[in-house]
Amino acid sequence: MDAPTYPPTKTYSPPIAAPFEFSGSTVSANELLSVPAIKDMIFAEAPGFKLATQSPQLQTHLSNFSLFSLVDIGLLTQAQFDRLDARLRALPAGARPAL
């Protein structure tokens, strides 16, 4: 058998985003919170999450969490996520974060 190799590539170009459905599962919490209106909506629904975002440690990681994944770590309940997700999906394109 021959060993595989993993050669380097020459240059970097930014990857190309594929079409996706905007929702609470497909956007990071950081991206959502960058839009003041969305931020207010999320914090109004989940004041516990609002409190948690004051933690510098969580702030650092917000780009690695979607609202859906926050349910998994207990910062949102499933019910909170379901309501927020429905409202996010209903947002017009102009109200969404620039991605």
Add this chain to the structure above:
Amino acid sequence: MSGRTQMRPDRRQFIKVGATAMLVPVALSSPLDARSVSRKGIGLGRDQRFELDWLFRRGAAEGQEATAFDDSGWRKVDLPHDWSIEDLPPGPDRLGPFDAKAESGGDTGFTIGGEGWYRKHFRFSDLPSTAQVEIFFEGISVVSDVWLNGRHLGEHVHSYTPFAYDLTPHLDRDGVNILAVRVRNIGRTSRWYAGSGIYRPVAINVLPTSARIAQWGVSAFTRRLDDASAEIDVISRLEHVDPALMLRTRLYDGSGKKVAEATSRASGEVAQTLHLAKPRPWSPASPSLYTLETSLLSNEKVIDSLDQPFGVRIVTFDPDQGMRINGERIKLRGGCVHHDNGVLGAATFADADERRVLLHKARGFNAFRSSHNPASSAFRAACDRHGMLLIEEAFDTWHFRKRANDYHLYFKDHWEDDLAALVLSARNSPSVIMWSIGNEVPERATPVGLEWSWKLANAVHRLDPTRPVTAAIHSFAGRPMVAARGTAPEGREGKLDYSSNLFLDVIGYNYKLEDIDADHALFPERVFYASESFPQNAYDYWALAERAPHMLGEFVWTSMDYIGEAGLGLAQRVPVNAPPYVPVKFPINNAYCGDIDLIGGQKPQSMWRDVVWGISPLEMTVGVPVPEGMKEHVVRQGWPQESVSWTWPDSIGKPLAVRVYSSGDRVELWLNGRKVGDRTLGPVDKMKTEIKIAYEPGTIEAIAYRQGIEIGRKTIATASTPAKVRLVPERSRIGRDRNALAFLNVDILDSAGRVMPGLQQPVTLTINGPADLIGFGAAGPRAVGSFQSHQALTFEGRALAVLRARGKPGIVRIEAQSESLLGGAATIRLE
């Protein structure tokens, strides 16, 4: 560091120059240096240990690097050394080295860093005028500066990567040389216990001329393998050579027989191929090692040489076959490990690292993820020898911090050098199967993070194109993207993937069990493994791994307890109306999430894993009773409090939860000869069941059956009162060199020889003979005092003592006393 040298760290390598070997002794220079006795001369050669007779002082002060600085009041230490595990001056809320007010809090287990200084006095006699001298540090925690004779040689900022300085330009060839090292561990530098000081080995290379094999300059790779032969490509980087020199590469088998050789004219980079007949491949089941010898010759005389262990193996990854080693499918049964050695702190001893590897092997593990930093060379060498697979991880942070003073401060300026140090120093180890470029990196899916993901992966591929790149991805993996032409890894051009995974060859998911199948369905060419998993999910991960070829296996967080991340996995007892979040407070100082406890014992989750992994058909534990008015708060990273104990004098008549773990389809429970429980087990039970029975002292027995045939039986008997202390050395003979360690298990037994569960008993040790006690403690989640005192409290009736040989042969006698108990004794021979 040379693998062979590591296995016998006292052996020096002498190089023949001309017709004779030249010994260049290091000697005392003056009465001022009487404390700095180098016990052995340093000759020409590589990897000569330089760890004895350093001087140490904790604390900052001006001028401590100066040659004339008066260090007469400093303490003598032999490296490796970690001052964070040393006892603090007594004070309120202090227990040994643990301080409730430690700046890093539970992150580092309430230990304290600060600033420390090391100095070493040495000189050479008759050093050839052309000789080149280099000092090699394998690891200093955290930020270090090194001076030679008052001249600053450099700063190093990554706690876990090796580095070297050329001493030659500043060496006093005729007089006393002073090496000074300042180490700073200031602020919140780590999310786990890192230790402080020169905690990994130090060595000196003395080469006769400037012509040399470059540091980590040899790479060897099995390009082709079948039963009859193997072809091994070797690329050697050389420095300051001219074409008159020759490079000779040899391969020796385990018996020392030369089995392949190639000789070429020397140049900056020499490519050779070794043709090996009838290879003995390396694999977890059969970790056969060769020795790769690289020699630089001048007129047929060796002027530089280094040996490395080498394993002939080919590792492949694909979604249809999973991971294969030499064509055989192997699933990863892995554990994430931090680097500390428990009661020894971060101090890296080959014996301690090997012990950890063997403890894991005994529990059925076959792989480690070195979290979140490069492993020591000793740990890696132990993995090579014992057939354990290893993911080496470079970084826990890139540009964004996880803690105020962590490596993010230095990443931008130092990532390339530190990544190179990791990859180049470890690339010839057969155990290393993947390079991880980061753990849960905060910015990984941002546009800037994506470019850095490519940059890091690409840098690794340039340094070592023979192994895949991975990373540990948690939570949100990003949105689907396509890597641009020329940017995508080979074979992945135009293919869709989540942004975090785009530039990874193998995808590691932290706690994303449900996403593995789902994401494989979206991206069917990808292979995945669980880079971190909860112990409570062991069955589900193993079931997935067994079923799905694209699932390579798991690495549990963690396979062994560690100091720091205090209470991460601890199940606490709290009032019934307590809120769901339970803070962790001093003196909890141990993460307490591991399968194996801090001193090497097996914890209840490990017993379930033994059953899941097929090591045992049956195990039994008992839930530790919860006091009235309280509830048990079990966290995802942990496990309920359980004990292998049927000694509950305060629970007579009360229901106790007996937890039976079995691969059988039926289990019976018997108490004092009466059947008290009978359960069938199906897939939904995941090999565990709980039977509540009213406690009465005596003997409880579980019997497991499969299709009517008994497959296992376990018994736990009520212990009586503590009667004696038992001391059992793990090895009765060890080496005599300064880095040889002896581990002794200290148990409190009743009169029938049963370990006393739940017992915290003070035990005092007396040591007579040529060894020092360097660690003594137990595995509990809470700090109770020193790890370096001759007295320790047992936890669950057990403790561990660690002795370090003083460097001479002899017999060491250890006695253990505990009030009102019969004492114990043991002897260890140092050879």
